[in-house]
Structure formats: C-alpha cells, structure tokens
Amino acid sequence: MAYKIAIIVGSLREGSLNRRVARSICAIRGDNLDCSMIEIGDLPLYNQDLDANPPEQWRRFRRQIAEADGVLFCSPEYNRGIPGVLKNAIDVGSRPYGQSVFDKKPGAIVTASPGSIGGFGANHQIRQAAVFLNMPIMQQPEAYLGHVSDDSFGEDGCIKEGPLRDLITGLAHAFHDWVHMIHESRRLLAEDSAHAAQAAKAKEHA
Numbered sequence: 001m002a003y004k005i006a007i008i009v010g011s012l013r014e015g016s017l018n019r020r021v022a023r024s025i026c027a028i029r030g031d032n033l034d035c036s037m038i039e040i041g042d043l044p045l046y047n048q049d050l051d052a053n054p055p056e057q058w059r060r061f062r063r064q065i066a067e068a069d070g071v072l073f074c075s076p077e078y079n080r081g082i083p084g085v086l087k088n089a090i091d092v093g094s095r096p097y098g099q100s101v102f103d104k105k106p107g108a109i110v111t112a113s114p115g116s117i118g119g120f121g122a123n124h125q126i127r128q129a130a131v132f133l134n135m136p137i138m139q140q141p142e143a144y145l146g147h148v149s150d151d152s153f154g155e156d157g158c159i160k161e162g163p164l165r166d167l168i169t170g171l172a173h174a175f176h177d178w179v180h181m182i183h184e185s186r187r188l189l190a191e192d193s194a195h196a197a198q199a200a201k202a203k204e205h206a
C-alpha cells in the first residue's frame with residue numbers, strides 16, 4: 001500500500017543537498033511512498049494575530065500536511081539549530097492551539113551537511129519539537145548525514161551507490177514500515193473498540 005508522504009525541506013536553495021536526499025528517498029521507495037514536496041518558502045512568518053483569518057499560504061500548507069499519512073523532514077543545520085524557515089513552517093502547522101495538523105502523524109527526520117556531524121543539532125531540535133507536537137517519530141536508523149556534497153549525487157540527481165546510499169535505502173524501507181505500523185495499529189485498535197461497543201450493546205439488549 002502506498003502512503004502519502006509530505007516532505008518538508010528546511011532549505012530554500014535550488015541546489016539543496018537536503019532536497020536531493022529527500023528525492024533519493026522517494027525514488028528508492030517510489031512503489032510505496034507517494035511523496036510530495038511541500039513548499040514552505042512562501043509562508044508568512046507566524047503571528048498569532050493572523051489565526052482568526054489565516055493567510056492563504058498557511059491554509060494551503062495546513063491542508064497539505066493534514067492530508068498526508070506521514071511527514072519526512074529533510075533539513076540542513078544552520079548555526080547548530082533548525083533553519084528559521086523550517087521552524088516557521090512547524091509553528092504555522094502547529095496552530096491554532098488544539099488544531100495542529102502534525103498531531104499523531106508518523107514522521108522521520110534526516111539532516112544532511114557537508115560538515116562532519118551531519119546536522120546532529122538541527123536533527124535533535126526537530127525531534128524536540130516533534131515531542132510536543134505528539135508526532136511518533138521513527139527512532140532508527142538515525143540519519144545525520146555528514147560529508148554530503150554535490151559529488152554524492154549521480155547524473156539522475158540521486159545519491160550514488162555507496163555507504164550513504166545504503167543508509168538512505170535502509171531508512172526509506174524502515175520509514176515505510178514505520179508509517180504502515182502506526183496506521184495499521186490504529187486501524188486494529190479502532191476495530192477492537194467497535195467490536196467491544198457492539199458486544200456491549202448486544203449484552204444490553206439480551
């Protein structure tokens with residue numbers, strides 16, 4: 001079964017390494033992950049005053065996340081933290097209070113950098129926000145992709161064969177399984193409660 005995955009890339013630049021990593025993950029699991037890149041560069045800065053009459057870009061973004069079965073964050077690290085544009089998107093999706101579109105969405109976090117620690121700081125800041133957002137985030141494999149550069153990608157735009165490709169392939173498979181497990185468990189739990197309610201009703205009328 002193909003799951004609809006909303007991909008949020010924390011970089012706006014055209015040649016973004018993180019965007020290409022995200023595309024590679026989609027290409028590897030194209031059979032089971034139906035991925036869409038969600039635009040975040042046009043979102044007006046979050047301002048609680050606008051919640052009563054939200055800008056069209058906020059509505060569009062919230063709708064796209066709400067319609068997804070899962071969310072994949074692929075982001076660079078800026079100054080050891082989350083790029084502002086990504087934090088803004090997270091804030092926009094999380095409000096109004098009690099109506100967060102991220103609530104209960106399974107997710108995964110990938111950070112890529114030419115540096116050696118692979119955006120570890122940003123990765124864990126996204127993870128920290130996801131705890132408050134009540135998103136079940138895939139724990140393993142962790143993906144702090146270091147030493148990523150233009151040379152890491154082939155002519156097709158995907159990651160070349162090698163250890164990085166192997167890691168991304170494992171992650172793409174694990175992410176599909178993670179999203180499947182979360183949705184399947186919820187379906188079974190809902191079925192169980194429906195059966196229990198039916199049984200209780202039958203007992204009442206017996």
Ligand SMILES: Cc1cc2nc3c(=O)[nH]c(=O)nc-3n(C[C@H](O)[C@H](O)[C@H](O)COP(=O)(O)O)c2cc1C
Nearest residue numbers: 011013016017018076077078079080113114115119
């Ligand atoms: C404002 C800024 C801050 C950065 N800070 C970090 C950092 O803290 N850690 C890191 O590994 N790389 C840092 N970098 C380098 C980025 O990892 C690099 O530019 C990367 O290619 C950006 O991701 P992208 O290719 O997806 O746009 C920074 C780059 C910019 C523009």
